[in-house]
Amino acid sequence: MQMTVEQSTDASFTPPPLAWKTIDWSRIRQKVRRLQMRIAKATQAGQWRKAQALQWVLTHSRSAKLLAVYRVTTNRGAKTPGVDNVRWRTDKQKLQAAFNLKRHGYKPKPLRRHYIPKPNGKLRPLSIPTMHDRAMQALYALALAPIAETLADRYSYGFREGRCCADALERCFNILARRICAQWILEGDIRACFDEISHQWLLQHVPMDKQMLRAWLKAGYWEKEQLFPTNAGTPQGGLISPLLANLTLDGMERAVKAVTKQGDKVNFVRYADDFVVTGANRELLEQKVKPALTAFLKERGLELSEQKTVITHIQTGFDFLGHTVRKYEDKLLIAPAKGKVQILRQKISNLIHSAMGLTQEQLLRQLNPLLRGWANYYRNGVSKRTFQKLDWHVNRILWRWISRRHPDKSVRWKRRNYFSAAGDKGAFSVRLSPKNGPSHMLAVYRLASTTIQRHLKVRGTANPYDPSYTEYFQKRRCFVWRIRWGGRKTEAVAACA
Numbered sequence: 492m493q494m495t496v497e498q499s500t501d502a503s504f505t506p507p508p509l510a511w512k513t514i515d516w517s518r519i520r521q522k523v524r525r526l527q528m529r530i531a532k533a534t535q536a537g538q539w540r541k542a543q544a545l546q547w548v549l550t551h552s553r554s555a556k557l558l559a560v561y562r563v564t565t566n567r568g569a570k571t572p573g574v575d576n577v578r579w580r581t582d583k584q585k586l587q588a589a590f591n592l593k594r595h596g597y598k599p600k601p602l603r604r605h606y607i608p609k610p611n612g613k614l615r616p617l618s619i620p621t622m623h624d625r626a627m628q629a630l631y632a633l634a635l636a637p638i639a640e641t642l643a644d645r646y647s648y649g650f651r652e653g654r655c656c657a658d659a660l661e662r663c664f665n666i667l668a669r670r671i672c673a674q675w676i677l678e679g680d681i682r683a684c685f686d687e688i689s690h691q692w693l694l695q696h697v698p699m700d701k702q703m704l705r706a707w708l709k710a711g712y713w714e715k716e717q718l719f720p721t722n723a724g725t726p727q728g729g730l731i732s733p734l735l736a737n738l739t740l741d742g743m744e745r746a747v748k749a750v751t752k753q754g755d756k757v758n759f760v761r762y763a764d765d766f767v768v769t770g771a772n773r774e775l776l777e778q779k780v781k782p783a784l785t786a787f788l789k790e791r792g793l794e795l796s797e798q799k800t801v802i803t804h805i806q807t808g809f810d811f812l813g814h815t816v817r818k819y820e821d822k823l824l825i826a827p828a829k830g831k832v833q834i835l836r837q838k839i840s841n842l843i844h845s846a847m848g849l850t851q852e853q854l855l856r857q858l859n860p861l862l863r864g865w866a867n868y869y870r871n872g873v874s875k876r877t878f879q880k881l882d883w884h885v886n887r888i889l890w891r892w893i894s895r896r897h898p899d900k901s902v903r904w905k906r907r908n909y910f911s912a913a914g915d916k917g918a919f920s921v922r923l924s925p926k927n928g929p930s931h932m933l934a935v936y937r938l939a940s941t942t943i944q945r946h947l948k949v950r951g952t953a954n955p956y957d958p959s960y961t962e963y964f965q966k967r968r969c970f971v972w973r974i975r976w977g978g979r980k981t982e983a984v985a986a987c988a
Contacts (some may be wrong), residue, residue, distance in 0.1 A: 493945040511582030514557060522596050523555040523633060524956075531637035531859030531956035539698070545632040550594070558818040559629035562745065563622060563730070573621030574603045574713050584969065588623065599624045599706050602726050606715040610834070616686070618712050618726035628731040635699050637956040639734050644744040646952030649763030650733035652955045653964050656812045658826055659762045661948035663816050666758040666769055667805060668823040673756035673769035676778045678693055678809050680799035681740075681788065683707075684764035685732060686724035692845055693725075697738055707731070721979050723792060733763075739791050740764065746787040750779045760811075767811055770802045776802050814872055825872040832877060835865055843888045847895065851909065851921045852933060854892075859936045878938035885935065 525698045526549045533542035549555050560837050563569065564579050579585050602618035620628065636652070642652065648659040666672060679724050694701055707729065711720050722806050725732040744759040747768055753755040756771040757780065768784075770776040781795070788794055803809045810815025813831045817824060838861065846854045862885070866878060906917075913920035913934045920934035949967065953960050 510933055512585050514562065516558075518563075519554045519558055522552070523549070523558050525957050526555075527633065527637045528529055528554070529960055530634065531954060533640050534638050534641040537956075542638065542698070549634045550630055550700070551590075554620070555633050556589045556592045556626075559592065559626045559633065560585050562629045563626045568619075568625075568728070572603075573619055573624065574698050575621050575623055579622055588626060591623070591639055592626055594622060594700070594703065597627065597703070597706070599627070599710045599717055601710055601720075602712040602728065604712045604719075605728075610830075616728070617728050619728040620710075620726065624707070624710075625730055627703070628729055631699060631703055632731045632734055635697075635731070635734050638698050639741075640739055640954055640956055643737060644741050644746060644759070644761065646759055647737065647741065647761045648949075649761065649765075650737055650870045653953065653967065654949055656762060657810060657946040658948050659760055660814055660816075660871065661946050662758065662760045663767065663811060664823060664825060665948070666760070667816065667818065670821050673758065673771055674805050675770045675773050675776055675802060676809055677768040677780055677802050678800065678804060678811070679768065679784065680796045681764040681793050682796040683724075683738075684793060685727045687792055687794075688724050688736065690723060692791045693735060693739065697735060733955050739793075742959060743784065746783050747780055750777070751782045762812055765811065767809070773802055775884065788805050813868070827869045827872065827874055832881070835861075836883065839885055840880075840888055845890050846892065851919075852923060855919075855921065855933050855935060862936040862938055866936070866938045870944055871946040872942050873943075874941075875939065875943055878941060885938075886919065889935065 526545060530542050530545045530549070533539075533545060547599070560579070565584055565640050568577065579588050600621050600623075602620055605617045605619060606614040607617055609971055640651065645658075646662055648654040648656070648662075666822045667676075690705075693708065694705060697704060708725065709721060710726075711718050712726070713719075725735045740761065743761060743766065744779040747757060747759050751770075754771070755775055756769060759774075768776065768780050770780060781800075785795060801809075805816075805823075808815050810816075810828045810830070814825050815828045817826075839858070842858060843859065846857065849857075861879075866874075869877070888907075889909075893909050897905060909921075910917050910919055912922040912932050916934070918934045918937065920932055922930060924930040924934055950963070953963060955961075955964050
């Protein structure tokens with residue numbers, strides 16, 4: 492009977508593809524998405540046994556296994572091996588890896604411990620699973636994601652499909668911009684969230700295969716030729732860890748609402764383990780909201796960071812997701828945080844100063860992605876003046892770079908050789924003449940040329956695994972919905988707001 496169900500949903504009775512490159516990935520995604528939608532529908536109806544059965548079908552289907560390996564081998568960590576030092580490079584290795592994703596007899600290997608520096612000078616532990624363990628986590632994450640999305644808080648935006656930082660910031664704008672909005676904000680931060688989550692709580696409340704979950708949580712990590720046990724937390728390098736963290740923190744909004752009333756102007760916004768709660772006065776946040784959050788987190792083995800959890804007035808402003816949210820009299824502005832601007836300035840200086848041996852083209856190909864990515868992230872806020880100042884800083888450092896390379900050349904010579912390719916714009920640029928193809932110009936990216944766009948927040952109840960929202964998310968993925976004519980929303984914008 493199990494084979495019949497799987498054949499009817501996944502067509503796994505067909506022969507395997509001859510080569511990795513012959514796989515029709517659009518069809519594979521459609522098959523997996525179809526099962527995910529059925530899981531979400533069963534979860535919405537409270538049919539937990541049906542949802543569990545559909546999860547089993549998904550994790551044993553050929554399409555999901557292929558998609559799991561595809562995800563592992565195409566993301567940024569594809570070149571980073573685990574403790575076994577194995578990487579899947581060839582198409583044959585990837586195809587064989589998909590067929591080896593089996594639950595029976597599976598035992599994960601220990602995690603490889605690596606440390607990355609944090610902005611405050613401390614080190615963040617990063618635990619890296621093997622490629623096979625990552626693929627298994629990706630496979631079971633496909634089955635867990637529909638349930639996590641269906642049960643998620645409305646205003647939680649971290650690690651969720653179709654949501655981003657801009658949605659969380661736009662939510663902040665909506666709940667703070669008007670004159671009658673709340674004036675006090677609780678900035679919350681959870682201390683070592685990923686490292687301290689209770690294993691017992693996860694095993695009791697996460698709706699997935701308990702045997703697989705227990706194996707991942709208790710795998711341990713390998714450091715300095717020694718195996719260390721893991722008694723709490725989820726590995727920050729694991730693919731399924733963001734889902735587990737979201738399932739752990741979902742319910743914070745309800746916990747806050749349960750101890751407050753409508754006139755308290757309490758609103759909640761969360762992105763991963765960073766969150767803000769608004770309130771009508773300081774006493775409300777100190778005496779009701781903060782104790783409720785403390786009790787909620789204690790049950791899950793977590794606690795608030797006393798250093799980072801503060802209560803501030805909106806006129807003073809607060810930092811959230813790299814932005815400063817502050818009201819000047821009755822006008823709310825969301826601008827790049829000064830600390831993030833300073834970090835970018837330092838990165839630009841270090842990159843250019845270390846590029847003395849590079850050509851102008853090589854320097855631009857390293858510098859432009861950094862500038863363009865930073866500008867795209869901050870394009871939804873009040874960033875134009877910051878962009879202009881950063882452009883001035885870039886030009887100043889580039890001029891120093893030119894002067895160090897050519898200390899004996901005149902100013903006119905430097906401008907003619909390094910700034911004339913862009914024509915009248917006078918930008919740091921170079922004319923490229925490849926052997927095959929027409930010549931073209933490569934210029935430094937000007938942050939001030941980035942168009943400031945107001946982001947349209949995703950609906951709080953929108954679920955990408957709900958068929959009724961399929962068209963909604965398709966429209967949001969295109970660029971047409973961002974266009975505004977004459978200050979009024981177009982029909983496409985209105986459909987996605």
